[in-house]
Amino acid sequence: MDEAFDTDMDLPAHLTPPLAKGHLSVARLARYWYVVCTARDLGKRPIAITLLGTPLVVFRSAGGGVAALLDRCPHRNVPLSLGSVDKRTGVLACAYHGWRFGPDGRCVEVPGLIGEPSKAWQVPAYPAKEQDGLVWVYGSPDAPPATEPFSVSGGLGSGSTSVIREVEAESTLHAAIENALDVPHTAFLHKGLFRGGKKNRITALVSRYPDRVEIEYQGEPRPPGVVGKILSPSGGIVEHWDRFFLPSIAQVEYRLGSENHFLVTSMCTPVSDTHTKLFAVVTFRTRLPARWLKYVIEPFAQRIFRQDAEILAQQTRTIRRFGGEQFVSSELDLMGPHVWRLLKQAEQGSLPTEAQPVLKKVEFLA
Numbered sequence: 001m002d003e004a005f006d007t008d009m010d011l012p013a014h015l016t017p018p019l020a021k022g023h024l025s026v027a028r029l030a031r032y033w034y035v036v037c038t039a040r041d042l043g044k045r046p047i048a049i050t051l052l053g054t055p056l057v058v059f060r061s062a063g064g065g066v067a068a069l070l071d072r073c074p075h076r077n078v079p080l081s082l083g084s085v086d087k088r089t090g091v092l093a094c095a096y097h098g099w100r101f102g103p104d105g106r107c108v109e110v111p112g113l114i115g116e117p118s119k120a121w122q123v124p125a126y127p128a129k130e131q132d133g134l135v136w137v138y139g140s141p142d143a144p145p146a147t148e149p150f151s152v153s154g155g156l157g158s159g160s161t162s163v164i165r166e167v168e169a170e171s172t173l174h175a176a177i178e179n180a181l182d183v184p185h186t187a188f189l190h191k192g193l194f195r196g197g198k199k200n201r202i203t204a205l206v207s208r209y210p211d212r213v214e215i216e217y218q219g220e221p222r223p224p225g226v227v228g229k230i231l232s233p234s235g236g237i238v239e240h241w242d243r244f245f246l247p248s249i250a251q252v253e254y255r256l257g258s259e260n261h262f263l264v265t266s267m268c269t270p271v272s273d274t275h276t277k278l279f280a281v282v283t284f285r286t287r288l289p290a291r292w293l294k295y296v297i298e299p300f301a302q303r304i305f306r307q308d309a310e311i312l313a314q315q316t317r318t319i320r321r322f323g324g325e326q327f328v329s330s331e332l333d334l335m336g337p338h339v340w341r342l343l344k345q346a347e348q349g350s351l352p353t354e355a356q357p358v359l360k361k362v363e364f365l366a
Helices: 013-019 173-180 226-231 290-322 336-348
Strands: 033-038 047-051 054-060 066-070 084-086 091-093 107-109 128-131 134-138 161-169 201-209 212-221 237-245 249-256 260-272 275-286 356-365
Touching (some): 033 260, 033 275, 054 134, 066 128, 173 260, 173 290, 201 336, 237 336
Antiparallel strands (some): 033 134, 201 212, 201 356, 237 249
16 A cells, blocks of 8 residues: 655656656555564553554553453543543543453443443454563454464574663665665664675575575674674574565574574564564574673664664655656565565465575675
8 A cells, every 4th residue: 555745845747757656665464463562561551552543542451361352441532641541440541531441352340430331432443462471462343353462572592681771773674674674784874883885796595485485694704893803703604594474574584603593573563554663583592692692783783773763764865856656677586575475465365375495696895
């Protein structure tokens, strides 16, 4: 589904077609689970979040569970996220007149009212679940989920350490996912931190399945730069996989020499058509002490995240200035076209049923 951009620019005639079409690569997948916050951030107070352009309120229900409702009291349209939660009953009270709503959205009490609240005073409730230290919300309130949220736990087995970090990007969901899984840009945008310098011939094997895409990179030496030297002092060949899982999971796996194993799983959440949140679970197993590694690596990771967020924002602003997208792609754009195809197929309900084990083999320099 495309979003039209309005522009206040009078474009030269040679730029008008095809930019005047206002095309934007947006797919809206409502019947899927998305991460909206970390479990640690959801305390006693309700939290206002936005998912797929819809304002929601997330709160703790009775027994420490989680619940999500449309963030609007049906009485006088005040945000329910301004209210409070009874920790004993898990009932959410509106801050304006005290109307009280259960986790299922049913109005259970109207202060001062004699008699039962009307069943019509219902707030749409969205399925919600806490899993792997994250709070997941299903994007549609009108149908029970047919699947469970993506499982992040246990990626590297016992002895591994995991941390969760949250990043925001002014970008479409597709652009954020493509950036997270795009190898060629790292030698330029992150030069000196991750890649750059001498070019090496690498082979990429692209496989597409009904719900995911996987790329295996072969022949990649340890990346130059500060991060690579810290992670694998002895050098060696990198075992590297990039994966996309519907609707919005970007996963990167590295084995560097015999010393380190890293798995970065980014849950990308579409706040709106051009605003994406990324909840990255970084799991690693290494000879180095976990506490020391986090202290050394995190500043570099944060800088890489900031560089990615800024370039995505610049991309979105340029698209707005020109009134729409105009992309060309080469064979090196390995992941983006496949991700886009799966997103549109999922949106249209036309996902393939059979895998294509090795769809493409590409050799390139990186």
